Structures are given as structure tokens and as C-alpha cells.
Amino acid sequence: xxxxAGPRRTSLFRKYFATLFAAVVAPLLIAGGSEAWLGYRDExxxxxxxxxxEARLAAVKIDDFLDGIREQLGWTVQLPWSEESGxxxxxxxxxxxxxxxxxxxxxxxxxxxxERLFVSRIGLNRIDSRADxxxxxxxxxxxxxxxxxxxxxxxxxxxxxxxxxxxxxRSSVGVAIAEVNLKLIWEVISGIKVGRTGDAFVLDGPGxxxxxxxxxxxxxxxxxxxxxxxxxxxxxxxRPGEAATGRDVAGETVLAAMAPIPSVDWSVIVKQPLAEAFxxxxxxxxxxxALLVAGALLAAGLAWWLAQRMIGPIRLLEDxxxxxxxxxxxxxxxxxxxxxxxxxASRFNEMxxxxxxxxxxxxxxxxxxxxxxxxxxxxxxxTGDDSVLDGRRVELVVVFCDLRGFTAFSVRADTDTVIMVxxxxxxxxxxxxxxxxxxxxxxxxxxAMVLLNAPVSVPDPALRAVAMAGDMQRDVQELLAGWxxxxxxxxxxxGIAMGPATVGGIGSEGRLDYTAVGNVVxxxxxxxxxxxxxxxxxxxxxxxxxxxxxxxxxLEALDIKGLDQPVPVFAVGTHGTQPAK
Amino acid sequence: MRFLRGTFADTTHRLGRRGFIALAGCASWxxxxxxxxxxxxxxxxxxxxxxxxxxxxxxxxxxADAGYTEGRxxxxxxxxxxxxxxxxxxxxxxLAGLPLTVIVAPGGAEVALAAKSATAKTPIVFEMGGDPxxxxxxxxxxxxxxxLTGVSSLSVEVSRKRLEFMREVRPxxxxxxxxxxxxxxxxxxxxxNLQAAALSLGVELVVLKASAEVxxxxxxxxxxxxxxxxxxxxxxxxxAYRSQQLAALAVRHKVAAITQSRDxxxxxxxxxxxxxxxxxxxxxxxxxxxxxxGEKASELPVQRVTKVELFINLKAAADxxxxxxxxxxxxxxxxxx
Numbered sequence: 001x002x003x004x005a006g007p008r009r010t011s012l013f014r015k016y017f018a019t020l021f022a023a024v025v026a027p028l029l030i031a032g033g034s035e036a037w038l039g040y041r042d043e044x045x046x047x048x049x050x051x052x053x054e055a056r057l058a059a060v061k062i063d064d065f066l067d068g069i070r071e072q073l074g075w076t077v078q079l080p081w082s083e084e085s086g087x088x089x090x091x092x093x094x095x096x097x098x099x100x101x102x103x104x105x106x107x108x109x110x111x112x113x114x115e116r117l118f119v120s121r122i123g124l125n126r127i128d129s130r131a132d133x134x135x136x137x138x139x140x141x142x143x144x145x146x147x148x149x150x151x152x153x154x155x156x157x158x159x160x161x162x163x164x165x166x167x168x169x170r171s172s173v174g175v176a177i178a179e180v181n182l183k184l185i186w187e188v189i190s191g192i193k194v195g196r197t198g199d200a201f202v203l204d205g206p207g208x209x210x211x212x213x214x215x216x217x218x219x220x221x222x223x224x225x226x227x228x229x230x231x232x233x234x235x236x237x238x239r240p241g242e243a244a245t246g247r248d249v250a251g252e253t254v255l256a257a258m259a260p261i262p263s264v265d266w267s268v269i270v271k272q273p274l275a276e277a278f279x280x281x282x283x284x285x286x287x288x289x290a291l292l293v294a295g296a297l298l299a300a301g302l303a304w305w306l307a308q309r310m311i312g313p314i315r316l317l318e319d320x321x322x323x324x325x326x327x328x329x330x331x332x333x334x335x336x337x338x339x340x341x342x343x344x345a346s347r348f349n350e351m352x353x354x355x356x357x358x359x360x361x362x363x364x365x366x367x368x369x370x371x372x373x374x375x376x377x378x379x380x381x382x383t384g385d386d387s388v389l390d391g392r393r394v395e396l397v398v399v400f401c402d403l404r405g406f407t408a409f410s411v412r413a414d415t416d417t418v419i420m421v422x423x424x425x426x427x428x429x430x431x432x433x434x435x436x437x438x439x440x441x442x443x444x445x446x447x448a449m450v451l452l453n454a455p456v457s458v459p460d461p462a463l464r465a466v467a468m469a470g471d472m473q474r475d476v477q478e479l480l481a482g483w484x485x486x487x488x489x490x491x492x493x494x495g496i497a498m499g500p501a502t503v504g505g506i507g508s509e510g511r512l513d514y515t516a517v518g519n520v521v522x523x524x525x526x527x528x529x530x531x532x533x534x535x536x537x538x539x540x541x542x543x544x545x546x547x548x549x550x551x552x553x554x555l556e557a558l559d560i561k562g563l564d565q566p567v568p569v570f571a572v573g574t575h576g577t578q579p580a581k
Numbered sequence: 582m583r584f585l586r587g588t589f590a591d592t593t594h595r596l597g598r599r600g601f602i603a604l605a606g607c608a609s610w611x612x613x614x615x616x617x618x619x620x621x622x623x624x625x626x627x628x629x630x631x632x633x634x635x636x637x638x639x640x641x642x643x644x645a646d647a648g649y650t651e652g653r654x655x656x657x658x659x660x661x662x663x664x665x666x667x668x669x670x671x672x673x674x675x676l677a678g679l680p681l682t683v684i685v686a687p688g689g690a691e692v693a694l695a696a697k698s699a700t701a702k703t704p705i706v707f708e709m710g711g712d713p714x715x716x717x718x719x720x721x722x723x724x725x726x727x728x729l730t731g732v733s734s735l736s737v738e739v740s741r742k743r744l745e746f747m748r749e750v751r752p753x754x755x756x757x758x759x760x761x762x763x764x765x766x767x768x769x770x771x772x773x774n775l776q777a778a779a780l781s782l783g784v785e786l787v788v789l790k791a792s793a794e795v796x797x798x799x800x801x802x803x804x805x806x807x808x809x810x811x812x813x814x815x816x817x818x819x820x821a822y823r824s825q826q827l828a829a830l831a832v833r834h835k836v837a838a839i840t841q842s843r844d845x846x847x848x849x850x851x852x853x854x855x856x857x858x859x860x861x862x863x864x865x866x867x868x869x870x871x872x873x874x875g876e877k878a879s880e881l882p883v884q885r886v887t888k889v890e891l892f893i894n895l896k897a898a899a900d901x902x903x904x905x906x907x908x909x910x911x912x913x914x915x916x917x918x
Contacts, residue, residue: 087908091908094908097912098913098914101888104887121735121742121887121889122738123741123742124741124742124778154723156885157722157723158882158885184887216882219722219723219883219884220723220880
């Protein structure tokens with residue numbers, strides 16, 4: 001039974017636990033998950049905006065650098081060329097070199113496109129070489145658009161240079177062409193910081209690195225080494241306006257955005273390590289995850305506790321039921337949950353108490369059965385009422401009977417024959433007692449004592465007693481007819497007396513007997529003693545109770561030991577033989 | 582020094598007596614520094630620590646930019662040639678024999694070349710004027726290739742500009758003296774450049790040579806004797822490190838002179854035009870720092886210091902009876918009054 005109950009109990013606990021746990025964790029997970037997802041989307045959008053803004057800002061800064069040079073160049077193309085203006089132009093040009101460190105050399109061209117002045121930091125200055133530069137793209141470009149930006153070249157295969165040409169607002173002022181060392185953008189680009197460690201770099205149209213916080217990467221002018229930059233730009237161009245993820249030169253995953261500088265067809269790209277960019281988000285996710293874990297643990301604890309609370313009483317009840325079922329009726333289920341379980345437990349306890357009472361009763365009845373006629377015992381059993389066994393005084397019919405000459409027979413016969421004879425004799429008596437609902441109090445040797453009307457009331461007890469005694473005589477005489485061969489003096493007599501007597505269970509704890517106490521018992525016993533073989537003696541009270549229902553023959557009054565006067569005696573039957581004195 | 586002494590004591594304790602004797606036999610300071618586990622820079626100087634003082638300061642700034650502090654996170658083992666450039670190869674060999682992380686060879690092509698011939702293994706950071714590719718120090722500026730990288734200034738390239746400036750100061754003169762150090766690896770290139778410049782400027786050159794201090798005086802005398810408008814010094818570290826001496830001579834001989842180093846006008850000379858050495862030495866410090874961090878010299882492009890500065894001493898000009906033209910004053914980065 002325990003083996004069968006084990007798995008079922010576990011599964012119920014699991015069911016409760018799983019249900020309660022799921023009830024708490026599922027909403028928690030849904031809330032946490034959706035928050036994380038929304039957080040990621042918002043953060044991604046926010047980063048997109050930030051990086052795009054940073055890229056535009058960086059582009060503005062780079063553009064400012066170029067614009068600054070262009071503006072400064074503008075000052076050198078204010079004055080129209082004349083024979084006297086040479087010195088003024090020279091001073092302007094030298095002033096520009098002094099002002100703008102990025103300009104390595106400056107060429108001033110007059111309205112006809114001839115070189116009028118060349119000043120350099122490194123080479124010798126030239127004045128009025130009048131070389132025709134009118135077909136140079138710089139001159140033509142500047143004249144057409146006001147300003148012209150040449151392609152980037154890497155001097156000595158290393159340093160990026162670019163030509164910037166600016167035309168004045170009148171053709172007579174000519175064109176200024178500056179050779180600009182783009183290495184100096186480094187100061188601008190290294191000043192741009194995105195977040196904590198993010199930075200910016202600049203690519204020209206063909207994708208060559210022009211500016212990077214690590215100047216070495218620029219100076220290396222290494223096509224293969226610059227592929228990651230181009231790949232990053234490609235990734236951004238694939239989805240315009242959105243920040244893209246990619247890898248930088250160091251192989252780190254970065255989030256990058258781009259802004260163009262249209263005048264020179266450059267791209268300014270800002271990047272931030274993904275880990276840093278998403279740092280706050282990761283922090284938030286981590287917090288959410290921690291909360292989820294904490295929530296799940298709490299839910300598990302709660303579910304455990306609740307399931308335990310559910311299952312604990314059930315286990316107690318089950319255990320109690322098992323014990324009670326096993327017969328421990330004094331077991332009590334201690335449950336103070338204040339709910340249905342407690343009610344159920346008290347029902348169990350009540351049941352146990354009732355079972356105990358009924359067990360005690362059935363034990364008592366079992367004991368009763370030993371000296372009650374089976375019908376009587378059954379009656380007591382059926383009604384469940386053993387109060388009949390309580391001591392009380394009733395109008396009683398007592399029947400005594402015994403065998404005559406049995407002592408001599410038992411001496412002569414062998415033991416087996418004696419036992420067999422007694423067994424047959426007892427069987428006959430018992431059949432008769434049972435037939436008339438009498439109560440067999442005891443056999444003692446060859447005698448027997450039988451009560452009628454106690455403990456179970458029967459109608460006409462005296463008449464019944466006579467009828468019963470008649471049956472006994474008839475059957476016993478039949479037996480005796482067979483046994484007289486062994487002992488000729490064998491006989492059987494019966495005495496019946498009626499009167500009030502005290503009946504009840506009398507005895508100690510170890511041994512309880514149901515018996516009757518009173519004169520009537522003595523009388524019945526004396527009548528039996530006085531009865532001759534095949535005779536049934538009845539006292540006056542019984543005879544009166546019988547009346548005419550059965551033929552009785554009055555006999556001489558008998559002197560009974562313990563009684564002062566002779567007692568009237570009747571014999572059952574149509575003729576009477578005076579009993580022996 | 583308590584810390585160092587403690588380390589030293591620990592070291593000797595650990596090494597035991599034999600170790601201690603061996604240690605005492607060596608350059609004990611370096612050994613104890615090495616015992617601390619710091620990376621060590623070998624520093625090869627062509628002059629004395631005093632002459633290098635401002636350059637060293639700039640170099641240490643550069644190291645600091647890269648996150649290194651001498652004595653704390655990096656040790657420096659110095660070798661000084663004290664102006665005797667022929668000692669450089671031996672000193673370089675000495676450094677090459679030490680377990681160094683990087684050798685710094687600043688102060689000109691001679692130092693760089695001495696270091697280069699001493700080792701092909703230990704990374705070398707140079708600092709020099711002139712074209713390192715033309716001098717065979719590196720394969721290319723963008724990818725040096727070997728174990729050398731460094732910083733190059735424009736000092737050598739701009740020696741012709743000095744002649745141009747001198748001509749502007751003395752527009753009427755047709756002869757100018759040029760001072761060359763024949764021992765310098767760049768002297769031939771510079772002379773060619775100067776001669777080409779003289780040709781285009783339409784002036785005559787008097788070439789004076791000096792490779793030792795004792796010859797300095799003669800140059801100034803010769804300038805005056807030849808009737809030259811001024812003395813133009815080619816770019817050469819030997820001259821640069823002796824700017825005070827040259828300035829004193831220029832003042833004494835009343836000679837208008839221009840050198841590469843700002844120290845010259847600051848000490849009373851007339852003018853200087855050349856690369857900013859504090860910038861180039863600082864860059865050298867940064868380069869050394871990057872090598873200390875594990876980058877390969879062959880992968881580090883040669884850095885060119887593009888800044889060239891013009892210093893003019895107006896007091897010297899006045900003493901020489903020179904009116905400095907407006908164009909020069911406009912171009913000057915600093916005018917000393």
C-alpha cells in the first residue's frame with residue numbers, strides 16, 4: 001500500500017509545485033522578456049540617433065578644417081594682380097603659410113592662369129615664373145566652382161596630401177592653389193570621441209584612409225590593412241541612415257555610423273565598440289535577468305511552501321488513515337491548519353474514535369458469543385447492544401439437567417469413549433438450547449445449566465423451557481438407549497424453576513462469565529437432582545406460568561435443602577412418578 | 582633610492598655570494614633594474630647628457646604620452662659618445678649585446694646608421710633629418726621593413742631655404758659661405774641642394790668644411806675673408822649641438838649666420854630655420870613607447886615632423902646692421918627682440 005501511494009504522492013506534489021511555480025514565473029518571464037526586447041529596440045534606436053549625430057558632428061568638424069583652409073586661401077585672392085602688387089601678394093602668401101600649418105606650399109595664379117608666386121616651407125620660393133597653369137585642373141576647377149578640392153595623394157607613399165584651389169570673386173584676382181598636408185587632420189580626428197572609447201576616421205572616395213586617431217594606420221597607406229574600414233563603410237551604405245555593426249582593424253565588433261562630406265566626397269565614420277555602446281543595455285538586461293532569477297527562486301520557494309502546505313496535511317491525513325486502517329484507533333491526526341484539512345482531520349479522528357468504540361463492542365460481543373446461544377449472540381451482534389449483559393433482575397426460567405450413573409460409566413469406560421459420549425451429549429443439548437433460544441450458561445461434567453428470558457427476553461419462557469427439556473429428554477434417551485449396553489444405570493433428568501434472579505456478566509477482567517444468582521437457580525438445581533431418569537420436574541411458579549399449555553402432573557412436595565417448607569413439584573407429562581428423595 | 586637598494590639587497594640575497602660577485606662585476610645598476618623586470622631602452626647619444634638635456638626631456642614626454650615613466654615602468658640604459666662620432670659604432674655594438682627591448686638612436690643619421698649596423702634584431706627608433714629611405718636606413722616610409730623605424734624631420738631638406746633667407750637678409754651680396762660637416766652622411770646631398778639653390782638664386786657659394794670644434798673659428802674668419810654676405814650652416818647635429826659656441830663665434834666675428842637649431846638665435850645668433858627638435862624627439866619617445874607595447878618596428882611607419890620653424894634674433898640683426906625685411910618677419914615663428 002505504501003509502495004502504491006509513494007509515486008502518486010510525489011506526482012501530486014510535482015503537479016502543485018509546477019502549477020504554482022508556473023503561475024508566478026510565466027508572467028514574470030513574459031514581462032521580463034518583453035521589457036528586454038523593447039529595451040533593446042529603444043536602445044538600438046537611441047544609439048542609432050546618437051551615432052548618426054556624432055557622425056554628422058565629426059563631418060562638420062572635418063569640413064570646418066577644410067573650410068578654414070579654403071577661407072584662409074580666400075584672403076590671398078582679394079587683390080588684383082598689377083606690377084606693384086607683387087610684394088603685397090608675397091606677404092599675404094607668407095602670412096598664410098605662417099597661419100595655416102597644414103599648407104605646405106602655396107601657388108598664386110593671375111587672371112591669365114600664369115604662376116605669379118610660389119612660396120614653400122621646404123622648396124625655394126619662386127616669384128613671377130609666369131608658367132602657364134591655366135589648363136591645370138586646379139585652376140579650371142576653382143574658376144568654375146569657386147573652390148576645388150583635388151584627389152588625395154600619398155607623398156612618399158605615406159603622407160596624405162591634397163590640393164585645394166580657391167578662386168577670387170573676380171577673375172582679375174586669380175587663383176590660389178595650396179598643397180595641404182592632411183596629416184594635420186589628425187588633431188581634429190583625434191579630438192573626436194564617441195562615448196568612452198569610440199572614435200572616428202575618414203575615408204576618401206576610393207576608400208583610402210585619410211585620417212585616423214592612430215596616425216600610423218594612415219601613414220602605412222596599406223590597401224590590405226584598410227579593408228576593414230572599407231567593409232565597415234560598405235555595411236553602413238547597405239542600410240543608409242542606420243548604424244551598422246562590423247569589425248574594426250583590431251577585430252573588435254563595433255557599431256558605426258557615417259556622414260558624408262560632399263565637397264570632397266569623403267566619408268566620416270564614427271564607431272563605438274559594441275560592448276560599450278550596449279553597455280547600459282547589457283547592464284539593464286543583466287538586472288532584468290537577475291530579477292527574473294530572483295523572482296523565479298522566490299516563486300520556487302513560494303510554490304514549494306504552498307505545495308508543502310497542500311501536501312503536508314494530505315500526507316498527515318494519509319498516514320493517519322493508514323494507521324487507523326491498520327487498527328491504531330487511538331491514533332489522532334494533529335492538524336491545525338484552520339481550513340478544510342483540519343475539518344477533514346477531525347472527521348478522521350471522529351471516525352477513529354467511533355471505530356474504536358465499535359471495535360471494543362465487537363470484542364465484547366465476541367466474548368459474549370462463547371456463552372450465548374448463536375441466535376442470541378447474533379441478535380446482540382445485530383443490534384450492537386450488549387447492555388443485555390449488564391447486571392439486572394429479571395423473571396427467569398432456569399433449567400438444570402444431568403446424566404444419572406455417568407460417574408460409574410466414566411470409571412468403567414475408556415477415556416476416548418467418555419469424551420465421545422460427552423461430545424454427542426453436549427451436541428444434543430446445544431441443539432435443543434439453540435432451538436429454543438435458551439442461554440447455555442455452562443456444561444459441567446454431565447450437567448448443564450440453561451437460562452431462558454435472559455439475557456434476551458423470550459415470550460413464554462416457562463413453556464419454552466418445558467418444550468426444550470422435552471426435546472432434550474427425547475434425544476438424550478435415544479443416545480442412552482445405545483449406551484446402556486455399556487452401563488445399565490445411565491439416565492437423564494431435568495429440573496425447571498422460574499422466578500426472579502439477578503443476571504449479568506460476573507467476573508474479573510481476565511475472566512467474565514454470564515450467570516444468574518438467586519433462589520430460583522438453587523431450586524432448579526435441586527429439582528434436577530431429584531428428577532428421575534426420563535423425568536422433567538417443574539416448580540410451582542413455572543407450572544403456573546405454563547398453565548394448561550402443557551400437561552403437568554402434580555407430585556408430592558419436596559423438601560429442598562435451604563428451604564423451610566416443602567416445595568410443590570410438578571412433572572411434565574401425563575403420568576407422574578414420584579421422584580426419589 | 583631606498584627602494585632600489587632594497588631590491589639590490591634582495592637580489593644579492595637570492596643570488597648568493599657567487600652571484601653577488603658576478604653582479605658587482607657588471608654594471609650593477611642596470612642589473613638591479615633588470616631584476617625588477619622592467620623593459621629596458623638602450624639610448625645611444627652622440628653627445629653628452631648635458632647637450633642632450635632638452636632633447637631628453639622631449640623624449641621622456643613622448644614616453645609619458647605612451648604611458649611610460651623612466652625608473653618606474655621603463656629603465657633606460659644610456660651610452661654617450663661625447664661628441665666623438667667615431668665611438669658610436671662601438672657604443673651601438675655594446676647596446677646590441679644587451680637584452681634590450683628597443684634601442685633609441687636619436688640625433689642624426691650617423692647615430693641611426695651606427696645602430697643599424699650594430700644589430701638587425703633589436704628594434705631601433707631613430708630621430709634624424711634627411712630622407713631615411715635615401716640614406717638606406719629604411720626600405721620605405723610607410724613600411725620600414727627591418728628593425729628600424731623612427732622620426733624624420735625636414736631639417737636636411739630645408740638647408741636651401743636657409744640660403745634663401747640669408748639672401749633676403751643680405752639682398753645685395755652675391756657670395757655666401759656654406760658650412761658643411763664632411764663626416765655627415767647627408768653632406769653631399771645638402772651640398773648639391775645648396776648649389777642648385779645658389780644657381781637659381783644667382784649667387785656664388787663658398788664651401789667651408791668643419792668636423793671638429795677647433796675648425797669652427799676658421800669658418801667664421803673665412804666667411805669674412807671671402808667677403809661672403811653670410812654663413813649658411815648645413816643641417817648637421819654636430820653643428821646643432823654646438824649652437825651656443827657657434828653663436829658666440831658669430832657675435833665675435835660679426836658674421837650673419839643661419840643654422841638649423843633655434844638654440845643658435847636664442848644664444849645670440851641671427852637666424853635659424855629647421856625642424857622642431859622637441860617635436861621630433863617627443864615623437865621618437867612615442868614610437869619607442871609603441872615598440873615597448875609590442876608593436877613591430879617594421880610595421881610602424883616613419884613619422885615625418887613637418888613643422889619647420891623660423892627664429893630671428895632682431896638684436897643680433899641690429900648689431901650686424903641688418904634690417905630684417907617684412908617678409909621674413911611675417912614668416913618668422915618667433916622673433917627675439
